[in-house]
Amino acid sequence: MSKIFPEKVSLYIQKTSDVVNKIALYISASLAFVMFAITVYGAFMRYVIGSPRPWPMPVARILMIWVSILGITVAFKEHQHVAVDSLRERVPVKVKKLLYILIYLLIALFAVVLVWKGWEVFLVSRQLYMITARLRLPYQVSIISLPISGVIHLIHILAIFTLMKEDFDKIEVSQDQLGAIEISGEGGD
Secondary structure, eight states, rough: OOOOSOOOHHHHHHHHHHHHHHHHHHHHHHHHHHHHHHHHHHHHIIIIIIIOOSSSHHHHHHHHHHHHHHHHHHHHHHSSSOOHHHHHHSSSSHHHHHHHHHHHHHHHHHHHHHHHHHHHHHOOOOGGGEOOOEEETTTTHTTTHHHHHHHHHHHHHHHHTHHHHHHHHHHHHHHHHHHHHHHHOOOOO
């Protein structure tokens, strides 16, 4: 499976990443539904009943932060993150492998900074509140999403590194297929 980790460790990391991803997906989807319901309730109370409530918009904003942050981790796990495929497809296999490692190491560094600095801000923000007319929500409610996101990213990156050999094999196969298409004259020029 992986030359980086023993097979049992690789399987454990993969399963952990899969479970964490499912949890993040379910929480994100649930929060998106709650955010939608709160927003509809707020609009109904404001525009239909004529009695606006002070809490729906601030709560919806916090839920939007959580939905976005958790959604990013789910997209990352599913390899749906932003990538520059055109550049990656034009370089030799060895450069692709180097880019693969470098990109994920940079993402890991970013995740470590999210955990580290996010936790620092979380600790410092104990006395900060998001002030609305009648609602005092602790700032920490939204800030804690950053270190949690960083930890989830790190779990997913470990899982990606356990599959690195298989990914490298796919890179070589795709390069071989691209070469076969160019040799046979099927390239779309």
